[in-house]
Amino acid sequence: MAQLDALIEALMAQHAESLMLDPDRPAVIVTASGSRPLTKSPLAADRILAIVGEVAPAGQRAQALSGAACAFGYHSVHGGVKIELRTGARVLIKSDASVTAATSAPKPACVSRLANSPESISMDGLFRILFERRGSDLHLSSDMRPRLRIDGELVELEDLPEFSPETVERLLGEIVPERNRGEFTEHGDTDYAHEVAGLGRIRCNMFRDRRGPGGVFRVIPSKIPSADDLGLSPEIRQLCYLTRGMVLVTGPTGSGKSTTLAAMVDLVNATRSDHIITIEDPIEFVHPNRKCLINQREIQVHTRGFKTALRAALR
Numbered sequence: 001m002a003q004l005d006a007l008i009e010a011l012m013a014q015h016a017e018s019l020m021l022d023p024d025r026p027a028v029i030v031t032a033s034g035s036r037p038l039t040k041s042p043l044a045a046d047r048i049l050a051i052v053g054e055v056a057p058a059g060q061r062a063q064a065l066s067g068a069a070c071a072f073g074y075h076s077v078h079g080g081v082k083i084e085l086r087t088g089a090r091v092l093i094k095s096d097a098s099v100t101a102a103t104s105a106p107k108p109a110c111v112s113r114l115a116n117s118p119e120s121i122s123m124d125g126l127f128r129i130l131f132e133r134r135g136s137d138l139h140l141s142s143d144m145r146p147r148l149r150i151d152g153e154l155v156e157l158e159d160l161p162e163f164s165p166e167t168v169e170r171l172l173g174e175i176v177p178e179r180n181r182g183e184f185t186e187h188g189d190t191d192y193a194h195e196v197a198g199l200g201r202i203r204c205n206m207f208r209d210r211r212g213p214g215g216v217f218r219v220i221p222s223k224i225p226s227a228d229d230l231g232l233s234p235e236i237r238q239l240c241y242l243t244r245g246m247v248l249v250t251g252p253t254g255s256g257k258s259t260t261l262a263a264m265v266d267l268v269n270a271t272r273s274d275h276i277i278t279i280e281d282p283i284e285f286v287h288p289n290r291k292c293l294i295n296q297r298e299i300q301v302h303t304r305g306f307k308t309a310l311r312a313a314l315r
Contacts, residue, residue, distance in 0.1 A: 003051045004093075005076045010038055011095060012078045021048045021091040045089040050134045052085055062198045065131060073099035121160070121167075123174045127196045127217070129157065136219055142168050142212030165212030172206055172215055179300055180206070193220070193282035193298075203284055220284045225259055227267045232260075240267045258284055268292060279309040 007027060011019045019038065020028045023045035026037040043051075045067070053065035055074045063070045064085055071084045073096060080099025084092045126146060130138045135148035135155075142165040147154045163171070173181075180190040189207040194217075196202060201220040206213065227237055239247050249257050249264075262285040265276060269292045276292050281299035288294075303309040 004055050004074070005078065007038065008076045008081055008093070009078045011081070011093065017094070019093040021051070021089075021093070023048060023089045046134055048089045048091055050132065052083060052091055054132050055083070061128070061132065065199075075099050121171070123171045124196055126171070127194075127202060128199065130217070130219065131196070131199045138217040139214075140168055140171065140217075141209070141214040144211075168213045168215070172213055175204070176206065183300075191282060193284065201284070201286070203282065221259075224266050224285050224287065225263045227263050230256075230260065230263050232263060232267075236260075236264070237267060240264050241272070262287075265294075269294065277313045279303070279306055279313070281306075 007019055010016075010029060014029065014031060016029045016031045018030045020030065020035075021043055022028070024042045026042055027039045028035050029038045049065055049067055053061055055076075056064040056070070057072050060070050060072055067085075067087075067089050069085060069087055071082065074081055074083055080096050082094050082096040082099060084094075086092065126138060126140075130148055133148055133150060133155075135150045137149035139147040139149070139154065140163065143162055145160055145162050146157045148157065149155075172184075175194045176184065176190070177192055180192045183190040184206050189205065191203070191205050194202045194204050200222045203218045203220055204215060205217075206215045208214070227240075249261055251257050265278070265285075265287055268274065268276060269287060269290045271291065273291050274293075276287075276294045278287075278294070278296045279299070280296065282301075283296050283298045287296065297303050297309055299305060299309070303312065
């Protein structure tokens with residue numbers, strides 16, 4: 001069941017005129033006698049976009065998830081509604097009997113339990129669920145259901161079946177580049193990046209464990225974070241103006257190393273007229289040329305290794 005269905009149930013049960021979702025406010029139901037809060041807690045903008053994006057037609061899903069204005073019909077188990085997404089993640093939902101199951105867009109795989117076999121599931125389909133739910137990571141393990149990391153917590157996708165080792169192997173095979181396929185076969189793990197058309201880039205790690213093949217896939221934000229976005233201190237910003245030496249950015253997994261480096265490169269790119277060479281495994285944030293000329297090189301794609309690339313950079 002989609003997250004929106006519970007709100008639509010209240011809309012229909014109370015014969016209300018409409019339902020309003022506004023960022024940082026509780027959901028409000030509007031009846032002939034006035035309006036009142038429907039939820040106890042306020043809804044954040046990203047939560048509202050995730051709720052709406054989950055039920056949006058495929059052609060408007062990316063638009064809805066990004067917060068762009070759009071309108072469409074949705075038929076829940078409680079009846080049809082018209083959904084209007086306005087600028088600023090404001091949403092108006094009205095009952096509409098003309099919206100039927102036949103006229104509404106098919107529900108995404110994450111909405112209703114799948115009656116189809118695992119063979120009907122694709123890797124890009126799983127990535128779309130990841131983006132729709134606003135997750136940061138997708139975890140695949142043999143003989144387990146897929147899991148998403150949402151707000152730091154692992155959440156099992158109960159609408160999906162357990163994936164056999166053969167299913168996981170097939171899914172991974174859909175997106176792995178040929179060079180990484182050989183590395184995975186020989187060494188049992190590999191890293192690369194994958195782009196989901198219309199949604200964004202994913203950092204991929206494939207591995208084998210005692211159950212069979214598996215993978216962890218992390219969303220790479222499409223927007224390069226700025227120094228202001230991250231609140232980088234003057235001391236950190238000053239490092240971006242050094243003309244020689246070495247700066248190490250360290251920390252545990254998930255602490256923000258890649259994001260911090262991206263913001264620092266972006267600051268250099270915006271304020272200096274220089275040549276930036278990145279050597280990455282794999283390329284994550286894609287930087288446009290602004291004041292700087294930027295060459296981004298990926299290990300095993302554009303160069304044999306870090307040693308070779310560093311040597312070439314000096315020339």
